[in-house]
Amino acid sequence: MKKLMIALASATVLLASSALAQEKLKIGAAPYGLNAEFMQIWSAALEEHPAVKSGEVELTVFDGRYDALVQQEQFNTMITQKFNAIIFVPIDIEAGATAVQAASDAGIPVVGSNTRVNSDLLASYVGSDDTISGYMEAKAVLDKIGCKGNVVIIEGPIGQSAQISRLEGNQKALAECPDVKVLEQQTANWSRAEAQTLMENWLTAHPGQINGVIGQNDEMALGAVEAIKSAGLKTEDFAIAGIDGITDALTAVKEGTITSILQDARAQAQGALDLAIFHAKKGDYKPQSDIWAQYPDMPFNDGKDKEYNVPWTPVTSDNVDKLLDMRK
Amino acid sequence: MSSAENNTASSWLNSDRRKLILQEYGIFLAFLLLVGILALSNEFFLTPGNISNVLLQTSINGILAIGMTFVILTRGIDLSVGSVVALAGMVSASFVTSSATAGIAGAPYPMVVALAVGILVGVACGGLVGFIVSRFSVPAFVATLGMLSAARGATLIYGGGKPVPGLSPEFRWIGTGNILGIPMPVILLALVFGISWWVLTRTRFGRYIYAVGGNPHAAKTSGLNVTRIRFMVYVISGALSGLAGMILSARTGSALPQAGIAYELDAIAAVVIGGTSLSGGVGRVTGTLIGALIIGVMNNGLDLMGIQSYYQQVLKGALIVGAVMLDQKRNQGL
Numbered sequence: 001m002k003k004l005m006i007a008l009a010s011a012t013v014l015l016a017s018s019a020l021a022q023e024k025l026k027i028g029a030a031p032y033g034l035n036a037e038f039m040q041i042w043s044a045a046l047e048e049h050p051a052v053k054s055g056e057v058e059l060t061v062f063d064g065r066y067d068a069l070v071q072q073e074q075f076n077t078m079i080t081q082k083f084n085a086i087i088f089v090p091i092d093i094e095a096g097a098t099a100v101q102a103a104s105d106a107g108i109p110v111v112g113s114n115t116r117v118n119s120d121l122l123a124s125y126v127g128s129d130d131t132i133s134g135y136m137e138a139k140a141v142l143d144k145i146g147c148k149g150n151v152v153i154i155e156g157p158i159g160q161s162a163q164i165s166r167l168e169g170n171q172k173a174l175a176e177c178p179d180v181k182v183l184e185q186q187t188a189n190w191s192r193a194e195a196q197t198l199m200e201n202w203l204t205a206h207p208g209q210i211n212g213v214i215g216q217n218d219e220m221a222l223g224a225v226e227a228i229k230s231a232g233l234k235t236e237d238f239a240i241a242g243i244d245g246i247t248d249a250l251t252a253v254k255e256g257t258i259t260s261i262l263q264d265a266r267a268q269a270q271g272a273l274d275l276a277i278f279h280a281k282k283g284d285y286k287p288q289s290d291i292w293a294q295y296p297d298m299p300f301n302d303g304k305d306k307e308y309n310v311p312w313t314p315v316t317s318d319n320v321d322k323l324l325d326m327r328k
Numbered sequence: 329m330s331s332a333e334n335n336t337a338s339s340w341l342n343s344d345r346r347k348l349i350l351q352e353y354g355i356f357l358a359f360l361l362l363v364g365i366l367a368l369s370n371e372f373f374l375t376p377g378n379i380s381n382v383l384l385q386t387s388i389n390g391i392l393a394i395g396m397t398f399v400i401l402t403r404g405i406d407l408s409v410g411s412v413v414a415l416a417g418m419v420s421a422s423f424v425t426s427s428a429t430a431g432i433a434g435a436p437y438p439m440v441v442a443l444a445v446g447i448l449v450g451v452a453c454g455g456l457v458g459f460i461v462s463r464f465s466v467p468a469f470v471a472t473l474g475m476l477s478a479a480r481g482a483t484l485i486y487g488g489g490k491p492v493p494g495l496s497p498e499f500r501w502i503g504t505g506n507i508l509g510i511p512m513p514v515i516l517l518a519l520v521f522g523i524s525w526w527v528l529t530r531t532r533f534g535r536y537i538y539a540v541g542g543n544p545h546a547a548k549t550s551g552l553n554v555t556r557i558r559f560m561v562y563v564i565s566g567a568l569s570g571l572a573g574m575i576l577s578a579r580t581g582s583a584l585p586q587a588g589i590a591y592e593l594d595a596i597a598a599v600v601i602g603g604t605s606l607s608g609g610v611g612r613v614t615g616t617l618i619g620a621l622i623i624g625v626m627n628n629g630l631d632l633m634g635i636q637s638y639y640q641q642v643l644k645g646a647l648i649v650g651a652v653m654l655d656q657k658r659n660q661g662l
Binding site: 035184186200202204246247 | 370372375377378381384385428429484488489490491493494504511576579580581582584585586587627628631632634636637
């Protein structure tokens with residue numbers, strides 16, 4: 001009986017210690033804000049990652065509410081609660097650096113995703129190069145108008161990293177078509193309603209002269225479409241492009257009104273989570289997401305890379321139905 | 329200014345009637361001046377197409393600002409209009425969408441159903457705020473600040489944070505259609521303006537609103553149901569926010585969860601530029617309409633001239649403060 005008691009007791013101790021070793025990894029995700037569709041797809045993709053579903057990782061998503069200070073405070077929370085790794089999508093390229101520094105001081109690896117932060121302390125970064133999408137969308141517009149005529153550019157909030165890089169890409173494509181004139185270039189702050197007003201006014205200021213619309217995101221391209229329609233003009237007479245591949249834009253591509261360049265939120269999210277687990281486990285981990293198989297051009301490379309560039313996918317009539325199905 | 333000039337000025341302004349005329353037409357003259365300057369500096373400004381654009385772009389803010397006028401006349405404020413715009417736009421859209429995932433069961437319903445739902449959502453939000461302000465004496469600033477946050481959250485919950493696309497053409501007509509070439513939103517603004525003007529100047533309820541704002545204590549002692557009048561102005565503002573929300577989603581073709589952010593500020597700006605006093609009891613819905621037109625004309629004119637929108641914000645700021653400074657001067661009898 002006494003032996004049995006000892007055996008039981010030691011078994012309990014063993015079980016307890018093995019449970020300790022099996023403790024879940026605590027990983028925090030800090031996206032800049034959850035109000036727009038792109039970041040919702042992004043955070044939903046995290047929840048669907050195999051490691052989260054199997055219970056290996058306990059994931060907490062913090063809504064940054066579009067405020068750099070809120071994000072910084074969320075980092076402090078994660079540091080006090082001893083998270084094992086953090087996935088960071090900063091609202092601001094500069095302000096995010098302080099948060100990364102604090103986590104790094106506490107020995108917590110930070111993996112960037114989607115937007116950039118001006119810090120060399122990131123363990124790794126998974127995103128898409130905005131200059132490439134800016135180039136791709138402008139090229140699509142210019143090809144459609146035959147490299148001549150007039151275009152307008154509807155920009156994101158001036159100074160945001162995506163606006164800067166996408167404009168750089170726009171300009172690179174425009175430089176290849178010296179005969180094309182940029183009639184107007186202004187910000188509509190990623191907003192559909194603002195872009196609609198802007199385009200209505202431009203159509204008045206340049207009657208019959210605008211051939212192409214380069215919208216730095218889909219929302220603004222769609223705003224331009226509405227302005228063109230409400231002015232009684234035909235969208236077929238304009239080359240219009242946007243970026244991101246939001247659901248409304250996919251529908252518009254299907255109808256043939258715009259061109260969109262899909263930014264793969266799912267790949268950015270799941271790729272970043274694989275790298276976060278990899279760094280939390282100090283390299284003792286094989287990636288579990290299927291995105292690495294989906295993009296052979298972006299190999300996991302034993303987690304050694306500082307930067308992973310998720311390729312952009314032009315949305316065409318060929319792939320739009322499949323993409324729309326994935327959103328359901 | 330010499331004292332002699334000062335005397336002539338004040339004798340000209342001696343009667344209250346004249347003062348009132350100046351008060352009414354001062355803002356109108358400023359508006360005409362702005363239109364004149366823009367017409368001279370841009371050839372397209374006075375074209376029929378552009379006039380239609382300006383009116384169209386003013387319609388949503390105009391409707392919100394008229395609702396705001398009712399509230400401000402009673403010494404209140406409604407910070408929740410932008411969020412109510414989003415909530416009403418999203419809920420009503422879910423009744424007329426052809427999207428299988430974003431709509432409620434049985435959608436698309438006829439436009440009338442969605443219209444009723446949108447107005448009801450606005451009335452419910454306004455009613456709740458009005459109830460809290462009038463019954464519990466919570467400052468309007470606080471109650472509507474709460475609603476600003478709550479209605480935005482409710483919008484995100486209701487739509488799961490996603491837009492509601494694919495609105496029926498019938499519903500979109502209220503944003504994109506026209507009657508005899510006049511865009512629907514402009515017709516709706518004209519209707520809202522006409523009815524509000526009539527209510528405020530020709531009905532007993534309108535006079536009571538001025539009385540409550542002018543001197544709530546006196547209004548109460550003279551037997552007015554101050555609680556009910558306070559309640560009603562928020563219901564009106566809520567209903568008009570609901571209407572504006574539907575026009576917005578009908579115009580953009582999709583109800584967006586981030587729609588209407590900071591719309592309350594433009595609405596308040598229009599009211600203030602239009603000469604309605606934030607301390608209540610003084611103001612006109614005509615002034616508000618002109619205030620909204622001034623903002624609309626300024627944004628449109630600067631866009632036509634290709635001037636960065638950042639300048640528009642600076643100018644709007646100067647205009648708001650300038651209008652109130654003039655107002656204060658006038659109140660002190662110049």
